[in-house]
Amino acid sequence: MSDHHEYRWALPSVLLGDGSAGRPVRRSTRDWIVDILMFLAACGITLMTAPELEGIPRALVVTEQVAGVLSCVAVWLRRRWPVGLAVVTGVLSTYLLMVGGAAVVGLFTVAVHRPFKVSGLVAALGFVTIAPYALLRPDPELGPAGTATLTVAILLTVFAWGVVVRARRQLVWSLRQRAVIAADEAKRLERERIAREMHDVLAHRISMLSLHAGALEFRPGAPPEEISRAAGAIRDSAHQALQDLREVIGVLRHPSSSGDENGPVPLPPQPTLADLRSLVEECRQAGMKVSFTMNGFDGDAARAAGGGDAAVPDALGRTVYRVVQEALTNARKHAGGAPVGVTVAGRPGDGVTVEARNAVWARQSPRLPGAGAGLIGLTERVGLAGGRLEFGSVAGGDFRLHAWLPWAS
Template sequence: MSERREHVPEYRWALPSVLLGDGADGRPVRRSTRDWIVDIAMFLTACLLALLTATELDGEPRGLVLTEQVTGVLSCAAVWLRRRWPVALALVSTVMASYLEMAGGASVVGLFTVAVHRPFKISGPVAAVNLVTLVPYGVLRPDPELGAGGMFVLGVAIVATVFAWGIVVRARRQLVWSLRQRAVIAAEDAKRLERERIAREMHDVLAHRISMLSLHAGALEFRPDAPAEDIARAAGAIRDNAHLALQDLREVIGVLRHSSSAGDDGPVPDPPQPTLADLRALVEECRQAGMKVSYTTRLEGGTPAEGDVPRGLGRTAYRVVQEALTNARKHAPDAPVTVTVSGGPGEGLTVEVRNPRWAHHGRRIPGAGAGLIGLTERVELAGGTFGYGPRSDGDFWLRAWLPWSP
């Protein structure tokens, strides 16, 4: 999974600003119903705090009271801009609150907004500015009952509580967003793996059928003087394999369409899958196409029948033999092929295919090695081992071992 994760776009791992309520590049974001409720609550909170402090202005000079009232109204109205300019609102209101009491409500809302909407490297200094401005406020306008020290302690408690609350809200939003993104990525990974599985099935099935078509067509091309019966038999084989290829392709495309439209409604049904018992039919089909194939099974451990092999295990073994025979037809069509399947419960199932590396002077069927790569992935996913390559005796050897639980 770590290798696949590298292909995920990087923007998924960055917390988008729109999640926190402010637009990118300073652009405003259209508020949702929830945003309107929160903004109204913040506005009312700022107004309530401003009204509570207004009761303490009795006995103050008329000019100061007027200044307090105007500042309180403007600062409360500025709360509506907190999503667009949270830092500016917090700093301006905090500086004003260092002397003016009615700006304190907007200052508290601004600090909370910055703690929610900005990372700690920005919100931390803003909180520090709030703490610093408590000193001139306590000195210039001390409370008769609490005094300068009591006012400072109370202010520190309020700043710490509001700031901590904002940090908790931000952390929760980040967690929820992260879980949602992980769910999206997991769903996309599942879709990609499903497409890879379907592509592997298409390759395994169609490569076999098309190689059979090429083999029969090559026989007709290089033996135009063959008896009419042989020509009719080859043409019939071409027709049958073309029909089977179209049928297999229709089934796989049907599964692909179902996987694209089903969503989370349920598991995607698999097309009919072969088992180990179908190997004999595969070998016989290749023999009828002119290949020289010998097939030997040595199943032990109280399970002598091919039909008793677990379906998943038999399907993987079938695909290994199918791809090996397809490659033999591509690269050494006239060479004899030996297929051996052995093993048992607890011991594991071993599939071995060998054929001489004969030179082929005709037109070679193109191949990119995707089949062997797909087989390696398929066998490793099943918990087995897979190897192939030329041997010193001149044969090409392919071997797969698959675990078989007793």
């Protein structure tokens, strides 16, 4: 996992405005407002305890006042040292009255900025200090029991409030993270979709270029007419490859047709089942020996569904086209000169079957490099369509590619 993602997942324990782990405090405008309110709350609680100082020794009054002022000032350090502030003020509140405001703010801060395993211990320490406080400095009207009960209620309320605030922050953070992850996943899938399209389009064109160039290389003494036709075919294939590349890359430079720049990138017009015959004829003109058969699509079932190729859904027809295109491309790259047999058959309800077979021993041109990404991407494409793809050597030394795709009745 990258550092960027590690930082994201670390956010719940290091919230904005938290200066823990030696980090400088980064307060937002909202943080400044909250800190001012917390400081005023601590000062207000401290001033409310001032009347209770009457009748006690002068030295203790001065100690109370100094401790109260220092504890209120220390509230501004609550983001950098929340646990330290809560522990120190909690211990001092065992006997001193005027640090109570800062102790309450410290407990709330720990509950918000620290996990329960830390804030729970700090809260437990606060509850432990209640007993000596209630015995040594009880409220004249409530008595020790009433003072302890009131203090427990205040601490429980403050602690529960802080835990709720922390839980809400974590929930908001979690929802934001899910949105970020979903956006990242959408971008990844979009990149894969564009990559598959570029491979499907360009691999076919480039293999055609190689086929024509290989024919010129192995027949340097061919008649000028044949050389001229091959050169023209190379020029046309190169032009088509550049045009296809321009179309695929061009859509990345413009917002989607919906006007949403973050929406899916529209791709150029996609092939359908009706383009299969043109694909096979193009390969034949390039010198490939291709036998092509289509069964079922022109039958009664297809006509009942809408008539011939038009009855096949566009998505299904596009996937069938890509399967045949990849099979012919692989045959040109790895078995140049070998005859290729392609059979496409299908009916609504039964699905569509595509089978391509060629010998792997026949060679008339050098083997073109390949990384196997085409078959991997094709397997993913067929799987996304709900189908199955199998490929590999079979008895007799032939290479066989077999795909089945569902076709709803």
